[in-house]
Amino acid sequence: MQTLACTTLCLLATITARTIPDDYHNERRALLDEETLTAVGGKQKLNDEETLANEILMKWKTDELNASYLNPQHFNFSKHYFSYKKDIEKSKVYQIIRSMPKGSVLHVHSSLMLHPDILVKLTYEEYLYACYTNDNIKLQFSKAVPERPCGNKWALVSDLRNSSGDPDVFDAHLRDYFTLYRADGEDYDFVDINTVWERFNKVYYAIKSLISYRPVREKYWYETLKQFYNDNVMYIEIRTGLHSLYELDGTKHNKRYLAELYKNGTDKFIEEHPDFIGVKLILTRHRAQSIDHIVDAINTTRELKAEMPDLIAGFDLVGQEDLGRPLSDFIPILSEAKDEINLYLHAGETAWLGTSTDENLVDAILLGSKRIGHGYALTKHPSLMSALIKKNIALEVNVISNVVLSLVHDVRNHPLATYLALGLPVVLSSDDPGAWSAEPLSHDFFVAFMGVASKRADLRMLKQLAINSIVYSSLDEDRKSRLFSVFNERWDKFIKNVICNKFYRDVEVS
């Protein structure tokens, strides 16, 4: 008996010795709390209904992630986006995010916004000729066979489709020219950045040849707005080079015409959808062009901005950064222009550290860029990160774009994880969702929330990201507060929907 008592005593002593010391526990809690508070969304307060919706959201998030933690071969976000794209809709978290109001899209390129399925529908328009050469396609609307040489022969798309034997197969093949996405698993693997940009540029030129025809562009624009609206995006800032449109009779329109088309199309859309706030344009030029071309583009921006101040937000340079000129080539002209024209510069969309592309981050910041496109390289630049915080410059992060364009494979290694943890002014965007057959913004939110952000990141982060997209927009205070009203109203409905929808609710909440 005595021995047993002694054993019990010893056991008790051991157990006592093996509890976590109080001050350890407190310090641990404090560190974790500090991190939660610092992260994007950490200071958001949720009301009772939001708290309940958050529990539902986090139940699904935790379930979905835990399944992968134990079976990492099922973890999608370490793989290429194309490999799991078709499964996304099955996720309950995705369904919640899809129905969530997301504020604005602030980084998207005009020709690559629309899903390729709709682009294929637009090829059913009359008078469309195609010319297939190697792995390229050229499209042109024309009453007669186009005269310009194309490397092969021009034929009416309608004839080709009718004589193809299977219009569905024909359309599927056509769609492949409008997107990098391949559903059959081909080309999922990583290719180097130049090769993928070559493919990407081909997609761009194929689409551009379709939508340079004025009547198609009008439809393109309407369908694009509809898709973004249906994805719960209420305002868009669009990068566009404002190229020239043509008519069937050969008439060519100038750049201003396209700006007006965007404006008129949007106004019409707003009439039908009064809670859609609108669009603004960030005019662009390709960074590989000569300085004179850039000067010319800045002058156009200045002129159009004077005429349509509500429409023109500012200026940017586009195209693959590594192969274009560094921003430092344009310091004199951009630093001269920046007091009149807001800059929204792409910078640091690169994995190359210490190169001229990488240094674009320095110049984007010093040139007073209002936001920075991508800023992928920023985690490797502590001094620039401090400058960014000081100047309150937002980062436009496009995770799926960075995967498809070969900057990162496993998105858990995407620098956004660090930006979120640091509470940097981040907005999520989608760059070219059409080019990868993604939803306008929901796919990017989903990948960021599930693959990049902390497992603990919750509704507060999602809400803050939506709010950021309004705060860091170029809207004036009036329109910004209108956007906030629309957002808040939709947000309340969204929260009620998450709570009441039986579909989400087959889950036990505390």
Added chain:
Amino acid sequence: MQTLACTTLCLLATITARTIPDDYHNERRALLDEETLTAVGGKQKLNDEETLANEILMKWKTDELNASYLNPQHFNFSKHYFSYKKDIEKSKVYQIIRSMPKGSVLHVHSSLMLHPDILVKLTYEEYLYACYTNDNIKLQFSKAVPERPCGNKWALVSDLRNSSGDPDVFDAHLRDYFTLYRADGEDYDFVDINTVWERFNKVYYAIKSLISYRPVREKYWYETLKQFYNDNVMYIEIRTGLHSLYELDGTKHNKRYLAELYKNGTDKFIEEHPDFIGVKLILTRHRAQSIDHIVDAINTTRELKAEMPDLIAGFDLVGQEDLGRPLSDFIPILSEAKDEINLYLHAGETAWLGTSTDENLVDAILLGSKRIGHGYALTKHPSLMSALIKKNIALEVNVISNVVLSLVHDVRNHPLATYLALGLPVVLSSDDPGAWSAEPLSHDFFVAFMGVASKRADLRMLKQLAINSIVYSSLDEDRKSRLFSVFNERWDKFIKNVICNKFYRDVEVS
């Protein structure tokens, strides 16, 4: 004429307007300088000879990287290490790094240090039996056919080799059990972390079954020291579980025996190589084991440390973090032990943010770990990063290990880039170089310098990394200063060699 003069004037005006403003230029310079100064090595001053050697080094580095910048399909470091391993020796930068004194290796596991080619040589020892089952191998030294069941049948390796028809093919096949590396391109692609760890554990058990035989372990140890010494490593801290060794007659030795074998083998090696400083052991236990096993291992560490204080550095937990217990399970026993036994904990060797594995970083820091193994997840934890700096805890970074064990694909996304930019206390190490057929440390230095660090990072960073490996070792002040003397002497020779060696010098320097 007047028109021409006017044109010239206008042109002049344009040119004048298009120079970079002075204050812009200064601010830009200041930002870049601040970054250089902050980064690891930024405060190192180079003497004249080092400056010259640095110019030679940077000439080659720039040439090699520029070739890839324009042709990124040739950029090795975005690909799997196995795909370019055999080309490394062609690099001039590599040849310089190989000849550079590198100080210490502070993170390496005892059974996985030696190149598989040498392991194959050790299979030529007499009395070695093998049993092949599926894709596993078991090895045992024995006078008679081993009695323990093995799933297939035991046969003498010498018999198998002789009857194989081609001993070279036989050996190549045997070597595949001792390494994850495949020269033929197979299995280069990324597999999920659990699958690769399964393969990795198989390699570990194959090697362990070879080197548990006392006479082979002695040779293994000597060959290992020779390889590290030849790679210009003068001191090693080794993680080891101190398993039991056996003799041909079946005698089994206890843990202490292996500790003594390491010590005696090292002493003998030092006699022959007086500038080799020695080794220390960090005793380990598998993190998936029960708390009682861990307590047992800590007690062993305490006892051995009392007997051989110069040999035993401290304690650590090993094995795949995701599948093991979190450190939080061991807080009571580790916080009790830490005043007596230095901890060198693996933590945050994960891409999973916000999981229990990820939280290991919190506990490693709060438990007063002297250094942290990997700390891969740290960039996503600003508060922990501050705590780490405040407590001056070094990070043991193993880039190639993180690639092979599926944490990162393109090493430009490795968090080391951020750690270097922030000037964190970093040491480079190699974890298990034998398991990936790498040189003891040169491959890791090369990949870090060329693939991860800034293009601008130079000899100062390399020197600082070597110095860090001495500063953050567990050596007492006496042996540390001896190591510094050896290092400095070798460093001067190295610098002279870089400058004088015609081989490096077929390069124009200013």
